[in-house]
Amino acid sequence: MSIKLYDLVGKDHSRPFSPHCWKVKMALAHKGLSFETIPTPFTAIPAVEEGASKIIPVIRDGDTIVSDSFAIALYLEHTYPHRPTLFGGxxxxxxxxxxxxxxxxxxxxxxxxxxxxxxxxxxxxxxxxxxxxxxxxxxxxxxxxxxxxxxxxxxxxxxxxxxxxxxxxxxxxxxxxxxxxxxxxxxxxxxxxxxxxxxxxxxxxxxxxxxxxxxxxxxxxxxxxxxxxx
Amino acid sequence: MSIKLYDLVGKDHSRPFSPHCWKVKMALAHKGLSFETIPTPFTAIPAVEEGASKIIPVIRDGDTIVSDSFAIALYLEHTYPHRPTLFGGxxxxxxxxxxxxxxxxxxxxxxxxxxxxxxxxxxxxxxxxxxxxxxxxxxxxxxxxxxxxxxxxxxxxxxxxxxxxxxxxxxxxxxxxxxxxxxxxxxxxxxxxxxxxxxxxxxxxxxxxxxxxxxxxxxxxxxxxxxxxx
Known part of the structure; x- marks a missing residue:
């Protein structure tokens, strides 16, 4: 099951722009994990995963919800330790x-x-x-x-x-x-x-x-x- | 045999001040390696280890001479890998x-x-x-x-x-x-x-x-x- 990433967008859903969401997309790709992005405008953030976070990125990986780009990177590093490292130790x-x-x-x-x-x-x-x-x-x-x-x-x-x-x-x-x-x-x-x-x-x-x-x-x-x- | 460190000093040999020599002293202590410092004024640098380097710190570890604080730290890390790490990977x-x-x-x-x-x-x-x-x-x-x-x-x-x-x-x-x-x-x-x-x-x-x-x-x-x- 692929990881869901709530990704900040404006009018054009094909142009996600959040710096923090980009960090997470690169981290997911680096780990070789399949993911799908859910285009999320500013005013939709409070409803993400039933109010899981006031900010995005938020990811859902199975039953696990993680927010904050650095916390997500650490989560990916420790949950998928046999895939390419994001931190090198x-x-x-x-x-x-x-x-x-x-x-x-x-x-x-x-x-x-x-x-x-x-x-x-x-x-x-x-x-x-x-x-x-x-x-x-x-x-x-x-x-x-x-x-x-x-x-x-x-x-x-x-x-x-x-x-x-x-x-x-x-x-x-x-x-x-x-x-x-x-x-x-x-x-x-x-x-x-x-x-x-x-x-x-x-x-x-x-x-x-x-x-x-x-x-x-x-x-x-x-x-x-x-x-x-x- | 302890490592020799050429350590920049002024008039008072008990007050070495070079930022780069301090980095190396802390790195040597971190690795738990015994070392002796050789007080070295600016004008004595060209004679260090027969002109081994234009700058100090310079260390001599047995037959190995290394200059530049970062290069010395890498040398210590890889020469003494079983002692406490200086870089964490x-x-x-x-x-x-x-x-x-x-x-x-x-x-x-x-x-x-x-x-x-x-x-x-x-x-x-x-x-x-x-x-x-x-x-x-x-x-x-x-x-x-x-x-x-x-x-x-x-x-x-x-x-x-x-x-x-x-x-x-x-x-x-x-x-x-x-x-x-x-x-x-x-x-x-x-x-x-x-x-x-x-x-x-x-x-x-x-x-x-x-x-x-x-x-x-x-x-x-x-x-x-x-x-x-x-």
Whole structure:
């Protein structure tokens, strides 16, 4: 029986965009597990698995329900230990937490603010209303004002990727010679940007972009199967 | 036969300060390997092991000479696989590279510039001359001007530690429940600051400082055995 993944979508169900759901899709594919995605708009999240979680991703694997992308990755690692590892050992499980924090604090904020209207425009009206209300409360300003000045912050965003960029001079993936969940953590953020926004977050000559392109081709091109936003 | 470690010192041989040498000392202690340190001023580095390396740390283990702290940690891990692991598996070896890059690009620059005169003042005259020449070339300004304005940059330095700070809410060490080499990477930088400079880099109520204090007590208080700079 395949695993069910509740996957965040807007108007177009073929363009799921949540960074955290992308992490889980890559993790499921990495483990070689069959899964089906259930397109889930923002306002449908409270009804997922009878209110199992306030956030998605949520997976159902038989009778087991797990939410939170990192918890799901750990669940998959320990439930399917004989399939390809997502962490490469206990040290990797711990250090992936650091990379998650780095990604969340360094990569996410600029995308979340810069792509805010791009996300909004790709939602159904009922989800737009929810999104406007929750995001205006979070940013304490009208939705339309949040991305203003993103061009001025772009250089800093790119500069802040330096730890990843220089590390890629040593090895092709954060996980080493081959990707691990730590790669999918950062990939998820950049795939979110790619799927939801036509804005040019990465420069084409950036080694980070070369790594991102490699990740798009993994697992029979799972990431690339959704075209970039136009 | 114990391992020899060439350890960077200034005037006071009992206060070795190199961040990279501290990483190696912690790694040697973690592995439970006996080692002796050979106090090595800047201008003595070219003569270490007949010019084996332009930088220290350098270790000699029997007939094997290894330089570069990360290479030394990998050497110890693979030469002494039955002693406590420094990486917790292959994934940890790869991800520790990312943490090294993050530490080098996020933690080191502010310490290197802010503590520059503190280092200089603690060197012998012959090393001072070498240090002034190489650092003035690197920073392209007189040594005395480099730390100017450090108070204005302190808040940003502390803010940039956020990935480590928030991760410490999930687990006591970067390596998880117990420390790994990834902890020693960041510890080395902060121990460098602590040993060489009385400047207050960390706030006393910062979870990063609590973690640093835990690291100071590891391995029978190896780090704490050198008092903080006064």
């Amino acid at each position: 206990e040290g990797g499980e711990a250090m992936a937490r650091f990379i998650e924090r780095w990604s969340f604090l360094t990569v996410h904020p600029f995308i979340a603010t810069s792509a805010l209207m791009d996300i909004y425009e790709r939602l159904k009206p009922v989800d737009q209303a929810h999104f406007r209300k929750t995001r205006e409360a979070r940013f304490n300003k009208p939705l339309e004002e949040v991305p203003v000045g993103r061009d001025n912050r772009l250089e800093t965003f790119r500069a802040n990727l330096a730890p990843l960029r220089t590390m890629l001079g040593d090895q092709p993936f954060i996980g080493g010679a081959t990707p691990l969940f730590c790669d999918y953590i950062v990939f998820g953020a950049l795939q979110w940007a790619r799927v939801i926004s036509p804005y040019g977050f990465l420069a084409g000559d950036d080694p980070v972009d070369a790594w991102f392109q490699r990740c798009l081709q993994l697992h029979e091109g799972l990431g690339a199967s959704v075209p970039a936003a136009a | 292959e994934g940890g070896e790869a991800m520790a590279r990312f943490i090294e890059r993050w530490s080098f690009l996020t933690v080191h620059p502010f310490i290197a510039t802010s503590a520059l005169m503190d280092i200089y003042e603690r060197l012998k005259p012959v090393d001072q001359a070498h240090f002034r020449k190489t650092r003035e070339a690197r920073f392209n300004k007189p040594l005395e001007e480099v730390p100017v304005g450090r108070d204005n940059r302190l808040e940003t330095f502390r803010a940039n530690l956020a990935p480590l700070r928030t991760m410490l809410g999930d687990q006591p060490f970067i390596g998880g429940a117990t420390p790994l080499f990834c902890d020693y990477i960041v510890f080395g930088a902060l121990q460098w600051a602590r040993v060489i400079s009385p400047y207050g880099f960390l706030a006393g109520d910062d979870p990063v400082d609590a973690w640093f204090q835990r690291c100071l007590q590891l391995h029978e208080g190896l780090g704490a055995s050198v008092p903080a700079a006064a």
